[in-house]
Amino acid sequence: MKTLVIERAAGEVENTDFFNSLPEDVLGSNSETTVKGSQFKQPLIEFSGACAGCGETPYVKLITQLFGDRMMIANATGCSSIWGGTFPTIPYCKNKDGHGPTWANSLFEDNAEYGFGMRLAVKANRYQLKNSVQLLLDTGTDAKLTELLNIALDNWDSTDKEAKENSKNIQDILPEVLEKADNRTVNHIRKIIELKSYFINKSVWAFGGDGWAYDIGYGGLDHVMATGRNMNILVLDTEVYSNTGGQASKATPLGSVAKFAESGKNTVKKDMGMMLMTYGYVYIASISMGANKNQALKAIREAEAYNGPSIIMAYAPCINHGFNMAYTQKEEKKAVDSGYWLLYRYNPDLEKEGKNPLILDSKEPTIPVTDFLKGERRYTSLERTFPEKVKNFRSRFTDYAKKRYELYSSMADK
């Protein structure tokens, strides 16, 4: 670190300009549907204030690489709202075209509803935009604009590269058409200009932790899922209320030490995925990036593409767990290899094709679940004080993990 004067004299301004002029999204022959291809896209989040090794940020980074240029995020209060936007800095950013996620933090107790409101607003705005486009076309307007608007109408739900290009072309030409507009068209054109950013549908997300999703915001989350509307929820599951120092939530597993569960939590983790499966029309996935990047990417893409409510539970290790955070991704793998965390996708679209909607992506555990439990302080801290209790928890956990795996695999096999 040197003073600005020295850095400038050494040519850092030119270096920065050069760096910023480098192309983004250099996929070459790779597709963004692959793990490799997705990583050639520009993340629209950078320099977050999260703890080193945080399990939450990699999921959000990936989602912004896939949909960031047309995303809206409702963020529940919690770690993700703190590393995601502590005034006056915000890590969410824009690409060269000026597109990036819009983001806002709501209360802990209403974030799913907050995101749902965004979805309804997008729907209403797109409806108005389409209406104005139709009225303008019926009245008659500039030939080039007519051609572009017809392409937009024919591809109204498309979010691919061509649709984005077409939307950009429309936006470029609108000011000059407005200048030449007559009394019959001027109001329609003004309305289209007002709503021009809605030519491409938005990807609406609600982000938050397990304290939000499993506990305090659960009533609203359940309600929003039940509406059947197209809304995506990402639960960054650290298995405790991380941001306030690790209180137990209903996502805290059996035997884990947390605040309000000082002698180990005596009940098992709430199985929110299973509860939501009873609706039958909710897309549900359970992912753990370090265990299977491909499955995580697939689940995120499927959840976003599903034309209805989607929820992803993402396993997110946290400093509260008590292990070396340099190995977060490895710990995520160990969680799945031991059967501590399950990987699955429940896709209602498969049922429409006559297939089983549930795909269990986890293999049979290859290591005992107790190996996982023995590696984290939240499970080992009772060893000296209550060794008998720990023994009991471990045996109950082994039994519970086995039964859970058997239940999911029997449901997925049918």
Ligand SMILES: Cc1ncc(C[n+]2csc(CCOP(=O)(O)OP(=O)(O)O)c2C)c(N)n1
């Ligand atoms: C109604 C309400 N209760 C309590 C709080 C205080 N609070 C802020 S963040 C937080 C913990 C969030 O935990 P979680 O949802 O699991 O997210 P994480 O921090 O783990 O990412 C709490 C309790 C609050 N903001 N609102």
